[in-house]
Amino acid sequence: MGEASLTTLHLLATDPSAAAQAAELARNGQLVAVPTETVYGLAADAKQPDAVKKIFAAKGRPADHPLIVHLADKSLVTEWVETLPDYFDALADAFWPGPLTIVAKKQAHVSDIVTGGHPTVGIRVPNHPAMLALLQHINSGLAAPSANPYKKISPTTAEQVLFGLSGKIAAVLDGGPCEVGLESTIVDISSATPRILRAGPITKAALEAVLNIEVDEPDVHTVAVPGNVKAHYQPSKPLTLLSTEELAVRLCGQCEANTGVLYYSPQIERMISENSANNELVDLKLGADKAKYAQGLYHGLHQLDQSSATEILLEAPPTAPEWRDVNDRLMRAAAQ
DSSP states (O other): OOGGGOOOEEEETTSTTHHHHHHHHHHTTOOEEEOOSSSOEEEEETTOHHHHHHHHHHHTOOTTSOOEEEOSSGGGGGGTBSOOOTTHHHHHHHHOSSSEEEEEEBOTTSOHHHHTTOSEEEEEOOOOHHHHHHHHHHSSOEEOOBSSSTTBOOOSSHHHHHHHHTTTSSEEEEOOSOSSOSOOEEEEOSSSSOEEEEOOSSOHHHHHHHHOSOOBOOSSOOSSSTTOSSSOSBOSSOEEEEOHHHHHHHHHSOOOTTEEEEEOOHHHHHHHHHTTTTOOOEEEEOOSSHHHHHHHHHHHHHHHHTSSOSEEEEEOOOOSGGGHHHHHHHHHHTOO
16 A cells, blocks of 8 residues: 555544554554644654655655654653763753754764764654653654645644645644644754754743853854755745735735735734725734744644635734744745
């Protein structure tokens, strides 16, 4: 039977046997979509290279892109990582379980298929009860990128996973909507100065407050880690980022019928409300604070992408440092 004709099981995390069932599938070399606090991941047993290869096939992802290995707790890190800096414990104790991925020199046994041929490996302890229960069952690590076709919007619900990958994977473990909604911060800890390789929910300021040392953060993230290609996280419909003022001008003019609008400000909400009788907009509101905006972003993009909208206009968020990860994702999502 070919991978494309699989029957994808929908396992509810509220079922006490679901985590054990998902673990059994992973042990047998199958792919299981899993919930984390960031986004849903597409997981395979990281100690089974042939199983990991299936991730790339299901997603249509290039083989030289590294994957993140998810572990049940920090005591397992030394099984995968050769050397750790003095500040590792402070980092792990402050941010694990949570949306932080570390990158460090890999142990020799870690497959190049997991690391994309790189000498380093990414490791994370996720903060989701269903995922942690699964990891406790499997007694290994789970290699897992986001559970979506390559370059498409990351899923934050099991339904979004099924929309993109149903029939290509063995199961999805449904743990409800993701709490954070954006991918983890990735930090290279293979040298004395930690370096942020991908912006995420844990900021440079938060890292420096814990470590009491400088953390390097480039203006643009281009290092070969998950999610850093120029065009990524993309809806299938054209996406345009507009400032509040630019979006207001568009809404005052003639928007095409069935234009999708994803917004957060009271000004835009007021305009849409006042013109609701005269337009055919498909509109969704995001939270105005950073955490709520981030949590709803991918979900909103998915909703509009699957709606009658023919294009999506998105009200760009603030550019303050704490919004860096949101703006990073949007820059890639709107790239032509």
